[in-house]
Amino acid sequence: MKNIFLIMFFILLGTMANISEAVNFDIMLTSPETAEGKSVLQAISERSSAAQAPFTGKEPSLKELSTLVWAATGKNRDGKGWTVPFAMGSDPYISLYVLLKSGAYLYDPEKNMLKLLSDKNSLSRAASQEFIGTAPSIFVFATKGSGPRVEGWAETAVGAMTQNVYLAAGALGMKTRYVQSFNRETLINLLNIGPLSRIIAIMPVGFQ
Known part of the structure; x- marks a missing residue:
């Protein structure tokens, strides 16, 4: 019976029309897009x-979201192979959190998934600038x-x-837009960020 539920879950995940349908679940990401789209120089x-x-x-579709977080700090080869450089070949010392309508998540590049931290829609609370919350x-x-x-x-890593x-x-x-003016305490509490960590920047991402 457990296997049947797991199969049904992955079928449901594979047919999600958009990411907001992933309510109360970790989000298992798809493989990122690596071939289509504009060239690097054009971008x-x-x-x-x-x-x-x-x-x-x-x-964004699940494929588009998967591509965006992978570009930020995903694995692109075996071993310590990341899409961005980390000093002395270390593991990432920056965490990537993602706010969606379905909740707040922590990106796990090793498992290629978003781990659910909160099922609250907090997009409008991230910053005081109204356009960011949209x-x-x-x-x-x-x-x-x-x-x-x-x-x-x-x-340097966040750059x-x-x-x-x-x-x-x-x-x-x-x-998208690089933003350094945001509701710091709100995000710290929402994402349960410890006192020794600090938020460097946020980026709203979508279509305009």
């Missing part, structure tokens, strides 16, 4: 920030604890991660 040429205006109501997804970048490595290299999100979003026909 760089067209890179720009989202306008400070409302996003459309269109949500995005169907908001990425939150926070350090994993503290220490010399984190304190010295965190901003690489956020630029990758810009390029991936552009290649998918989406828009």
Whole structure:
């Protein structure tokens, strides 16, 4: 009986029309898109920030979301092979959180999944700028604890991660914006971020 429920769950997951249907579940991501879309040079040429205006109501597909988080800090080869560089070949010292209508999640690149932290829709609470709350997804970048490595290299890592999100979003026909003005305490409490960690930036991602 347990196996039947598992099979039904994965069938349901595979037929989800959009990410907001993943209510009260961890989200098992699909393989990222690595072949279609614009070229890297075209994406760089067209890179720009989202306008400070409302996003459309269109949500990214599971494939698009998978591609975006993978671009930010996913595995692209065996061993310690990441889509962005981390100093001295270390594991990521930045955590990627994702806010969706269905809740708040922590990205696990090793398992290629989003782990559910809260089933509350907190998109409108992430920042005071109204346009940010209209995005169907908001990425939150926070350090994993503290220490010399984190304190010295965190901003460089987040710079690489956020630029990758810009390029991936552009290649998918989406828009994003690097934001450093946000409701810090709200996000800390929502995501249960420890006192030794700190949030560096957020990025609303969607269609405009």
